Amino acid sequence: MYPEIIMTAMTRIAIIGGGPSGLMLARLLQLRGLSPVVFERDGHAGERPQGGSLDLHGDTGQRAMRLAALEAEFVAAARPEDQGDRLYDAGGTLLFDRDGEGDDRPEIDRSALRDILLASLAPDTVRWGSRVAAIEPDSSGCQIAGERFDMVVGADGAWSRVRPLLSDAQPIYEGVAFAELGFEAALHPDVAAVTGQGKMFAVGENRALITQLNGHGHIRGYAGLRAPEAVAQHWARLGPEQLRVALLKAFEGWAPALLRVIETGTIVGSRPLHALPIGHRWTSRPGVTLIGDAAHLMSPFAGEGVNLALADAADLADALASGGSWAAVAAHEAAMAARAVVAAEKSAAGLRAVFSAAGVRPVLDHYRERLGTDV
């Protein structure tokens, strides 16, 4: 038997993490008259680059924006014109080029999405510079840094501090080292020309270069390589120019037009790609739950992570506001896990296709299958 959920304006809800899932949840709870507190480790909204452009899908990310009454803000900031896809082989041959017209997955910069969500919140909802190190559960809630809350929601991403209260699962290295680069399109017309109006993948044996148009004339690039974890960890510790040298060596022999991506980009850094085990679940525990990457971290090769994060927030807000028992949250957790399995399997398959010993062929087959055409 689960306890009743009694939600009043006095209910103390701590959301750990001010990423897409945490901010969306805060917004939706405030629309229902509740006053959650968001603990965010960043010192302020602009402390670190927020990462690349995201496409929001109709039934998940866009649905959440509608429920949050932020559709107009989303439409004003979104870039439906940037949904194109290109695919090259390592020799620089363009194998696939589609402008994405008619697709309903408008792109939005991650920082623009965060700004929209932040602007929608009551003042002082987010406690910046608040890295949560420990959560101490008690009989009817939990203590965070000596403060009592009735409920805690882990929206704190890959290395969640809340997750250990519910599960022993740890993110697992997915076998790919992933470096990130940045460009100004105006200063890098050659990279802009290769990228086109959206995303481009250049795929070779066990490695890939990716570039993606962002707003305000920015382009974001990624260079990924299948590598042992020790190599991925080593890349993560390299300085920018050392990393560039390592990347140029890893992509030796690729077409000069593609190598320009590595030669000319500003190196942002490198990280090993991790994912939680597919199907990650936990036994529901009243007063504590997880959403977004904290619940179901997956690699970015299905473009679902942020969409699930926003949809999780919308569904948890509904469950909490349903006025029933914690059973509604437990049911939401089960539905969230089932939805995430589908996306996680797609992400894992996407990663296997992009970083394959067979080179570009599996990705080309994927595009053909998706479009049902013989491109």
Ligand SMILES: Cc1cc2nc3c(=O)[nH]c(=O)nc-3n(C[C@H](O)[C@H](O)[C@H](O)COP(=O)(O)OP(=O)(O)OC[C@H]3O[C@@H](n4cnc5c(N)ncnc54)[C@H](O)[C@@H]3O)c2cc1C
């Ligand atoms: C390279 C890359 C590209 C991606 N591309 C896409 C894409 O195209 N489409 C897509 O849908 N998804 C993409 N994703 C996935 C997407 O970024 C995530 O799924 C999404 O950001 C998850 O949102 P979240 O709110 O759950 O977690 P996060 O965005 O990770 O936010 C967690 C927040 O919690 C804060 N935090 C962490 N620990 C603590 C703590 N102890 N105390 C306080 N605060 C804390 C962090 O600072 C952060 O602000 C990509 C991911 C990567 C790595």
